[in-house]
């Protein structure tokens with residue numbers, strides 16, 4: 001079954017991610033584009049540098065042109081945010097992006113980016129899934145068109161870099177004499193941060209900066225565990241920062257000068273703090289239900305609203321568009337700011353990290369101390385629990401019934417079910433338990449005033465839910 005999960009359809013190549021299924025999805029995208037009169041505006045077809053991504057992209061382009069849809073095909077592998085930017089830049093009717101993000105090498109995937117240049121909302125992917133089903137029922141195999149319009153090759157990299165540099169305080173970076181190590185983890189982000197930063201006079205070293213469809217035997221995931229080489233290099237070279245990207249460069253992992261991993265929750269809080277204190281921006285912030293409440297404290301201090309969404313950047317993108325948020329982001333490591341496309345962007349996030357160090361003249365860890373002194377310290381942790389398909393329905397039922405009066409000695413003052421079950425405690429600590437939309441696991445997200453309290457809440461909630 002072909003389903004668009006939290007962020008697109010993913011599958012194992014040669015098992016379910018086959019040329020035939022890719023053509024089927026491309027046929028359904030063509031149905032969507034034609035039904036909404038977007039064929040003339042064209043569709044951007046982008047791909048990352050995984051095994052066969054370029055060939056799958058070629059299949060998508062062939063099916064679309066076969067239906068008379070104008071196609072802009074990437075001239076080379078591109079990051080997802082660059083493809084989203086291309087939709088905006090070319091005023092295209094949407095984009096199809098071939099990528100499996102940070103998944104293992106045997107995976108590939110398709111993301112659909114509509115004309116608003118951010119991840120597709122469920123009403124759009126539901127419609128595409130409906131076209132897929134209709135085609136499966138009628139056995140309509142889309143033709144790769146020899147008679148369609150010729151595809152046009154595009155490389156939006158330069159226009160994208162110019163756009164990002166306009167969103168960044170290049171002057172401060174230029175003066176700061178910084179040293180940065182970049183680790184694109186063999187992904188589609190190779191070269192972007194390196195070129196922009198060195199163009200501003202930053203001394204840049206880079207790692208894992210050639211295509212390797214096996215990702216060096218690891219995963220293109222910029223988590224603390226996967227950024228060990230980056231950490232060692234930052235320490236060895238005495239760099240100010242290390243910036244790691246995932247396979248399609250929409251997420252960022254940050255290593256501070258002393259080797260500390262800065263989590264996405266911390267980075268989002270720092271960016272919001274920086275935008276309001278240094279740039280003088282004012283406006284609400286968007287975060288998912290699983291993301292740190294530290295941003296709520298900053299927002300409250302500025303008299304601003306917090307827009308809370310279900311997990312998935314598609315909802316953050318929507319909040320950026322509809323609520324005028326100055327920044328939106330999520331715990332899993334994606335953010336965007338006002339003036340940019342409503343798609344998560346690891347390259348932009350990396351440039352913002354460098355800007356913060358340059359402007360404040362201190363490390364991110366020191367800046368976090370400053371935020372902690374002002375707003376209090378919060379500790380967050382996520383546990384991913386594998387249960388197996390047989391236990392899933394029982395646990396879902398336990399979650400629906402989870403309504404304790406108190407947890408780990410604190411009264412429960414709020415219960416929210418926008419995505420999973422979230423319990424907020426009287427002292428501001430909270431816990432959320434939900435089924436992942438991308439992996440066969442339950443995720444337990446906890447945030448509290450001390451690591452010990454995080455553990456107590458985790459244990460209490462695991463006992464109650466059977467996780």
Ligand SMILES: O=P(O)(O)OC[C@H]1O[C@H](O)[C@H](O)[C@@H](O)[C@@H]1O
Nearest residue numbers: 006007312313332436437438439
């Ligand atoms: O927790 P999950 O449903 O697995 O989703 C985790 C993440 O998956 C993808 O990377 C999406 O782009 C993100 O927006 C989402 O936060």
